Amino acid sequence: MHTFKINAGIPSAAQPLGGWEDPQCGLRGHFVGHFLSACSKLAFADRDGWLKSKAEEIVDIMAACAQPNGYLSAFEEEKLDILEREENRNVWAPYYTLHKIMQGLIDCHLYLHNVTSLNLALNLATYIHGRFEKLSFWKMDGILRCTKVNPVNEFGGIGDSLYTLYDITGDTRLFELGGLFDREYFIGHLEAGMDVLENLHANTHLPMVIAAMHRFAISGEAKYKKAAVRFYEFVGGRTFANGNNSSKATEYIAGGVSEKSEHWGRYGMLGDALTGGESESCCAHNTERILERLIEWSGSVQHLNHLETLKYNAVLNSSSAQTGLSQYHQLMGSGAVKKFSDPYDSFWCCTASGIEAMSEIQKNIWFKNDGVILVNALISSAVDWKERNVRITQVSGFPDKLTSTLKIEATEPVSFKLMLKADAVKAVTVNSGPITFEQANGFIVIERMFHDQDKIDIEIDANMHLIPLQGAEGIAAVMYGPVLLARIGPNRPVSGLSERNLNHTIIKTDRDRLAFSIQHNSDDEALMIPLFRVEEEEYTVYLDLMEHAAEARQFTYAIDGSKAYKEEA
Ligand SMILES: [Zn+2]
Numbered sequence: 287m288h289t290f291k292i293n294a295g296i297p298s299a300a301q302p303l304g305g306w307e308d309p310q311c312g313l314r315g316h317f318v319g320h321f322l323s324a325c326s327k328l329a330f331a332d333r334d335g336w337l338k339s340k341a342e343e344i345v346d347i348m349a350a351c352a353q354p355n356g357y358l359s360a361f362e363e364e365k366l367d368i369l370e371r372e373e374n375r376n377v378w379a380p381y382y383t384l385h386k387i388m389q390g391l392i393d394c395h396l397y398l399h400n401v402t403s404l405n406l407a408l409n410l411a412t413y414i415h416g417r418f419e420k421l422s423f424w425k426m427d428g429i430l431r432c433t434k435v436n437p438v439n440e441f442g443g444i445g446d447s448l449y450t451l452y453d454i455t456g457d458t459r460l461f462e463l464g465g466l467f468d469r470e471y472f473i474g475h476l477e478a479g480m481d482v483l484e485n486l487h488a489n490t491h492l493p494m495v496i497a498a499m500h501r502f503a504i505s506g507e508a509k510y511k512k513a514a515v516r517f518y519e520f521v522g523g524r525t526f527a528n529g530n531n532s533s534k535a536t537e538y539i540a541g542g543v544s545e546k547s548e549h550w551g552r553y554g555m556l557g558d559a560l561t562g563g564e565s566e567s568c569c570a571h572n573t574e575r576i577l578e579r580l581i582e583w584s585g586s587v588q589h590l591n592h593l594e595t596l597k598y599n600a601v602l603n604s605s606s607a608q609t610g611l612s613q614y615h616q617l618m619g620s621g622a623v624k625k626f627s628d629p630y631d632s633f634w635c636c637t638a639s640g641i642e643a644m645s646e647i648q649k650n651i652w653f654k655n656d657g658v659i660l661v662n663a664l665i666s667s668a669v670d671w672k673e674r675n676v677r678i679t680q681v682s683g684f685p686d687k688l689t690s691t692l693k694i695e696a697t698e699p700v701s702f703k704l705m706l707k708a709d710a711v712k713a714v715t716v717n718s719g720p721i722t723f724e725q726a727n728g729f730i731v732i733e734r735m736f737h738d739q740d741k742i743d744i745e746i747d748a749n750m751h752l753i754p755l756q757g758a759e760g761i762a763a764v765m766y767g768p769v770l771l772a773r774i775g776p777n778r779p780v781s782g783l784s785e786r787n788l789n790h791t792i793i794k795t796d797r798d799r800l801a802f803s804i805q806h807n808s809d810d811e812a813l814m815i816p817l818f819r820v821e822e823e824e825y826t827v828y829l830d831l832m833e834h835a836a837e838a839r840q841f842t843y844a845i846d847g848s849k850a851y852k853e854e855a
Contacts, residue, residue: 287300287318287344287347287348287351288300288301288302288303288309289302289307289309289314289315289360289361290315290318290347290348290351290358290359290360291347291350291351292309293351293359293360293361293362294350294351294352294353296350296351303317303630303631303633304628304630304631304632304633305627305628305630305631305632305633305634305637306632306633306634306635306637307633311378312361312365312377312378312379312380313378313379313382313383313635314360314361314383315359315360315361315383315386315387316382316383316386316387316633316635316638317386317633317637317638317641318344318360318386318387318390319383319385319386319387319388319389319390319638320386320390320638320639320641320642321344321390321638321641321642322341322344322345322387322390322391322393322394322403323389323390323393323394323642323645324641324642324644324645325337325338325340325341325344325394325645326341326390326393326394326396326397326398327393327397327642327645327646328645329341329397329398330397330398331645331646331648338398341394341398341400342394342398342400344390344394345391345394345400345402345403345406346402348387348391348403348406349402349406352406352409352410353413355413355416356409356410356411356412356413356416357410357413358387358406358409358410358413359380359383359384359387360383361380361383365377365380366380366417369381369429369439370417370421370425370429373425373428373429373439374428374429374434374437374438374439375438376438377438377439378438379437379438379439379440379441379442381414381439381440381441381442381444382440382441382442382444383442384410384414384444385441385442385443385444385447385493386442386638387410388407388410388411388444388447388448388451389443389446389447389450390403391403391404391406391407391410392404392407392447392450392451392454395407395454396450396454404454407447407451408451408455411448411451411460411463414444414463415459415463418463418466426466430466430467430469431469431471432469432486432487432490432491433471433485433486435485435487435535435537435538435539435542435544435549436487436539436542436543436544436548437487437490440487440489440490441467441490442490442493443493443494443496443497443572444464444467445464445465445466445467445468445493445494445497445500445501446464446493446496446497446500447464448460448461448463448464448467449461449464449497449500449501449504450500451464452464452504453504461504461505464497464501465501467494467497468494468497468498468501468510469494472486472491472494473494473498473509473510473513474513476512476513476514476516476517476520477509477510477512477513477516479516481520481523481553483517483520483521483524483550483553484535484536484550484551484552484553485535485536485537485544485549485550485551486549486550487544487548487549488524488531488532488548488549488550488566488569489532489548489566489568489569489572489635492569492572492573492576493572495513495514495517495576496572496575496576496579498510498513498514499511499514499576499579499580500579502514503579511583514576514579514580515580515583517576518576518580520553521550521573523553523554523555523756524550524551524553524556525756526556526559526564526565526618526755526763527599527618527753527755527763527765527770527827527828528565528570528595528596528599528600528603528616528618528770528817528827529570529573529592529593529595529596529599529600530565530566530567530569530570530573530596530599530600530616531550531565531569531573532547532548532549532550532564532565532566532569533546533547533549533550533551533556533559533560533561533563533564533565534546534547534549534551534558534559534561534563535549535550535551536551536552543563545561546561546562546563547561547563547564547566547615548563548566554756554757555756555757556755556756556757556758557755557756557757557758557761559755560617560618560619560620560755560828561619562615562617562619562622563615564615564616564617564618564619565600565615565616565617565618566614566615566616566635566636567600567604567612567613567614567615567616567636567639567640567643568635568636568639570596570600570601570604570616570643571601571604571639571640571642571643572639573596573600574593574596574597574601574643574650577589577592577593577596578593578650581593581653585655586727586728587707587708587709587727587728587729588728590653590660590662590707591707591709591768593650593662594650594662594663594768595768595770597647597650597663597768598768598769598770598816598818599768599769599770599817599818600616601643601647602647602818603616603770603817603818604616604636604640604643605626605640605643605644606624606626606821607818607819607821608821609626609629610641610644611626611627611628611629611632611637612626612627612634612636612637612640612641613625613626613627613636613640614627614634614635614636614637617827618763618817618826618827618828619826619827619828620777620826620828620830621776621777621824621826622824622825622826622827623822623823623824623825624820624821624822627640648667650662650663651663651665651667651669651680652667652669652678654669654671654673657674657701657702657703658702658703658705659671659674659678659702659703659704659705660704660705660706660729661680661692661704661705661706661707662707663768664680664682664684664690664710664744664746665680665682665684666680666681666682667679667680668680674696674700674702675696675697675698675700676694676695676696676700676702676736677694677695677696678692678693678694678695679692679693679695680692680693681693684746684748684767685748685766685767685769685800685816686798686799686800688712688745688746688747688748689743689744689745689746690743690744690746691741691742691743691744692704692741692742692744693739693740693741693742694736694737694738694739694740694741694742695738695739696736696737696738697738698738699735699736699737699738700735700736701733701734701735701736702733702736703731703732703733704731704732704733704736704742705729705730705731705732706729706730706732706744707728707729707730708725708728708729708730709728709747710746710747710748710767710768711730711744711745711746711747712745712746712747713744713745714730714732714742714743714744714745715742715743716732716734716740716741716742716743717740717741718741718743721734746767747767748766748767748768748769749766749767750764750765750766750788750789750792751764751765751785751788752764752765752783752784752785752788753765753770755828759832760830760831760832761828761829761830761831761832762783762828762829762831763827763828763829764788764792764814764829766800766802766816769800769816769817769818770816770817770818770827771792771802771814771815771816771817771827772814772815772816772817772820772825772826772827773804773812773813773814773825773826773827773829774812774813774814774815774820774823774824774825775812775813775823775824775825776824777826777829777830778812778830779829779830779831779832779833780804780806780829780830780831781806781830781831781832781833782831783806783829783831784831790805791804791805791806792804792805792814793805799815800815800816801813801814801815802814802815
């Protein structure tokens with residue numbers, strides 16, 4: 287909170303953080319917003335009193351730092367003057383940071399019922415409204431048009447936060463203010479069916495889709511749903527095997543992040559996208575949120591599978607299991623090494639979104655609808671289904687073992703439909719006996735009267751398959767069910783590897799932890815393990831099936847982004 291206090295003229299002798307929270311960095315304050323969201327979500331989910339008091343302490347300091355006009359930030363108000371004057375120069379995404387602060391305050395209200403935090407968020411919204419009502423149509427268009435590569439006027443998901451404030455209060459002024467951030471240059475073109483993604487900054491525009499989907503949920507305006515559905519088709523042509531997107535732009539500023547990362551290129555052309563700057567972690571978290579809404583609309587097994595792929599291979603993969611520190615880019619090319627954030631001197635966007643992602647890692651394993659409960663991922667977890675007065679506990683050995691068991695706890699017999707994804711199930715029994723079930727649209731549907739202590743045993747089907755790199759011949763990643771594998775050690779070609787010989791070439795080793803060895807003539811028994819379990823080892827995700835893989839390319843530019851932006855300024 288040091289920079290918030292200094293900015294408000296309140297003395298602080300604290301040792302400042304470094305990186306993107308440095309007292310001189312334009313993005314300072316962004317991490318605190320995500321951290322407040324993370325504290326609120328964890329305190330709610332785990333009933334953790336210490337984290338609850340931590341969240342309340344942050345809110346109280348924020349209340350002391352808030353200005354009478356509602357402004358609340360760790361950087362000077364003048365940054366917004368500069369944005370309005372210069373539009374896309376000499377600032378670093380001030381509304382992006384205000385969004386993080388506003389959403390942190392909203393989450394503290396939603397999860398912990400904090401009243402002060404809601405008032406601070408509403409006052410900040412009033413302040414933003416006051417700024418925007420003074421701007422001409424074209425000035426507003428200028429500061430909210432993020433079509434340049436490396437946009438420094440990125441405004442994040444502030445529209446989505448304002449729609450949430452509308453949901454809470456019913457104040458239509460908040461709905462209208464949120465609507466200012468639904469930009470026609472993006473949403474309008476998507477609605478018209480135009481793929482306008484090439485050269486846009488990915489994590490600037492993913493939150494705009496989230497806001498559009500939220501707007502549809504409020505108003506039912508078909509335009510916003512249509513735009514989001516089309517967006518999902520277009521981003522599919524920029525999606526890697528880990529389910530995530532973002533890479534180099536096709537036109538870029540030399541030396542800028544667009545040269546190697548954070549943007550979208552041409553549809554279906556990822557052949558030169560493994561720059562070492564691919565797959566920004568923030569994009570995974572935001573793509574997850576888009577999929578959550580899509581699943582509400584479609585209930586489709588394809589959307590659920592994409593969400594599961596993201597969970598293992600881009601969300602879990604974003605953090606170190608040993609330290610909890612997060613990756614910025616998630617490398618998948620030849621000879622990659624993970625680079626995790628420094629505890630006090632990084633505070634990248636992805637450190638912030640990453641810490642929030644770890645506070646809701648239990649999400650999206652289970653889904654429910656009226657009388658239906660669906661298991662999306664075979665991950666050990668428990669669900670309290672209050673409407674049916676039933677608790678279901680899942681104990682899974684996946685991915686190391688191919689078994690998962692669901693146990694029912696219910697005070698009285700209860701009838702419901704239990705849905706499983708058919709591709710993930712080899713066999714299923716209830717209380718060790720065979721059962722009849724329906725199969726439709728990629729799901730197994732078990733409808734029956736369940737009793738206390740009923741036990742559902744699932745034998746998991748996890749087939750090996752290749753995911754080709756779009757637009758590149760002879761380069762593919764290997765997946766085991768929903769889990770993306772990484773080859774450990776130096777990359778060597780695995781010529782001739784195909785779907786047909788996959789099971790003979792990549793052999794599961796007989797261990798308690800999932801591992802494979804590549805049995806190949808040019809190879810000395812290379813090891814493959816889940817990507818999300820790689821820590822310090824050199825690894826490769828996209829294998830060279832035709833002896834033409836690119837050289838290892840390490841990329842650190844975006845990680846030093848604060849310096850670059852400062853120099854630009
Ligand atoms: Zn990021």
